[in-house]
Amino acid sequence: MWTYRKSLLAAVCVFTIFYLFKSSRSSSASTSNTASFGLGSRGRSYPPSLSTKNRPSSQQTIENLASKPLRERLRYQFPYDLESKFPAYIWQTWKYSPASGEFGENLRPLEASWTEQHPGFIHEVVTDDAALHLIKYLYASVPEVTEAYASMPLPVLKADFFRYLILLARGGIYSDIDTQALKPATDWLPKDFDRSTVGLVVGIEADATDRKDWAQWYSRRIQFCQWTIQSKPGHPALRDLVATVTEETLRMKKQGILKANKMDKSVVEFTGPAVFTDAIFSYFNNESFFDYSARGANISVIDFAGISSQKKVGDVIVLPITSFSPGVEQMGAGGIDDPMAFVKHEFSGVWKPESERMKNN
Template sequence: MFFGPPPIALLADMTSIPTPGIPRILHQTWHTFPVPIETGDTASWQRLNPRWQYQFWDDTALRDFMAGQFPQLLQVYDGYAHPVQRADLARYCLLKHFGGVYADVDTRCLQSLEPLAGDPRVILCEEPRDRQHHAHRRGLPALLFNGTMASPAGHPLWDAVIDHCLRMSSRTTGHVLETTGPLILSAAVAQWAQPDEIALHSSHLFAESDSDRCPPAERFGPFRDLCVSQHFWQGSWFRERPPHALKRAVTKLRKLRHRLRGRRPRLAALRARMDETLLHREIPADERFPKVTILIPVRNGASTLARNLDAILGLDYPKNRIQIVYGEGDSSDETPEILKGLIARHAATFAGMRRLETRRNAPHFPHARRWRPAFQAKRRAGLARARNELVRQVLADDSDWILWMDADVIGLPSDLLTALLAVREKIVTPDCVLEPDGPSYDLNAFLDIGEPGEVEYMRHVRGGIFQPPVNYWARRHLDDLRYLDRVPLNGVGGTVLLVRADLHRAGLLFPETPYRDLLETEGLGQLARDLGIVPVGLPSVQVLHDRQ
């Protein structure tokens, strides 16, 4: 048994340890050795597992290990803003290289690890029930605990987990939970194609607290009768302070002003106007190459229309199943003439290609200032009117799907339509970026991951609609969620947006007055969700937007 940071010679010896199944190696990490007694009970692990090689890794030894065995990850490892992110990445690497059991120091071992020795599977457990909402909000089945894990050496699952960390490596200052922590592990496991290689358990196995604050509703997993360890749960992901009296008073005034702006449509009234049967009609199981109408609202799109059409021509979807409809109005450049030429040259390539005239009936804002919060309510209401006018004019067609697309989208993956349709959901959107793997450009596509208090919420209601800052803590955009293949959304963007045509025919249109303080595409996404139709985002499918 070894106590303290491992010498380099011992590291070399460990690489040659035969490891059928889970080897008898126990890893713990902390900044320095010894660990402060109030932090955790490291002695319990050594006392109850005398046959196990105990490996303690301080910061220096851990970095030496990463430099020696995973040099390709060292730049990412060193670049993390938080020490716990380095500890997370390193624990996955330790289990990949050596195998064994990894346990956080803020734990106590309750019984021997011997029942786990030699097991060929990765052994994991869920976090307690009161933390599962972090996973469920993102569409994951469960939030898994990465504070204690067991694995054979060399298991390929850890390659997938490490790859997920790399996908999120640009978020060096992001929240640990979704850059290296439990959400990363949970996503990799949910996407793993060989579930028999992973033994999942309720939180009883590794993650029960010393106060038993939230025991699982029912124990499950191959080791349902085993309770190996307790976790002390010394940290907290979110801390909120109650607002003081002045902020509460200001909030009351903001709410009053908000109410005076006019009545807002309620869900029941909107639902009563819709055809519920059409709204919830299932997508046919045998639907192959359905008819798609690409709707392109455009005003002053002269600089990008040709490149936009080139991107559409590059789709590998049968062109005789696509029609393109441009909704053009209020242009002051050569857009009408360019559209006329494009239609003349390419109409025969598609099932149809035409221009419809639409009027936005909204004030024009200077291009450089159109994003200002003061302009958004009028601007987005005008966009909603233009979209609704356009879609009403094509609903008589027999299209199965509507693909909304902005005229300044200039890059599409060739399999875009195939990828969106394969999701088999009624509202689907890819991530719109200015450069491959860059930040999301279309910030109207978002997931709400938290619920702000009234004071905080009203602070961000401007011009009658909710306009939080870009990096708002309770909201995630698609570039924040690239560890997921697909994710449920609250708001959707319109740069590229696939909508089942039945939804529009049923009466689901873009809110022209705020619905739950959201307009246009954002409002459509939230309204659809409230009607039981959850929009889906695909963070790994990217389309390119012009930089102008």
């Protein structure tokens, strides 16, 4: 006959067995994901262990916050939750709304492809005028950022900066207006992959690790593209990038050189793929987020040379060149029918003057 004591003991045993089984399953799944994504061709281990040292406290008073550095205030304003879902937003920018008759007919099928591939997503094409108001609203508590955005002398600078700002604040997917969605974002990672371990998805634009003349063509030997990015809000790499661009903008403004023909940085280095690539590598090697004591080496360009599938580093997925640059017919990129082809960039240079379009960026 079951007594109360025996029933309680049995319940505790069942609960313990269930907990251990669940923990074992979770550990097994995590190991599987790391194995599929974490080993490069040279056998170097990934990802580095997440570090808990130097993590700032989330407890802040409004009075103390105002005196904190820019990065600290951005972290407070836009907290990062790795285990949250990727927001179902698609952000694009252009001079005109798709509802306008001035929206280019050549852009309509490209813009429509994002809605067609993502029917459950909110898809916004933000005009230049609307972008300024949106940034002022989202970053009202961080006036340096709004000042930097409003002070930029070229539309391309604002277009670059906008993508980082909107993803940091709201997350989702940003993609240039001259891109075509070939596959939905749900296909960018394997179906059984644990998306609660990923906060940022980037693609390789250039892999010039085997070229001695790489500097004549690209700003970095491994260059990450920023015409398409997926992120959860508050990602630390984007936070640092926003702070860097803000600081550089205000520095040039103070020096009186924040003008189209006077800036001491090119567009690519100031807001484009060079500074974006640097921010990603800086994050990969930031000991505030990762523990490299067991690995003994930094993440470098060689870790991404010639990759043909997704590679996971910490909470970042790096896609091969085929994913966002199919059909370029160089650096090992596959065609648009390749299983790893997700987004096609038309490289029309729509941000350039008409006379300079269709030339190399």
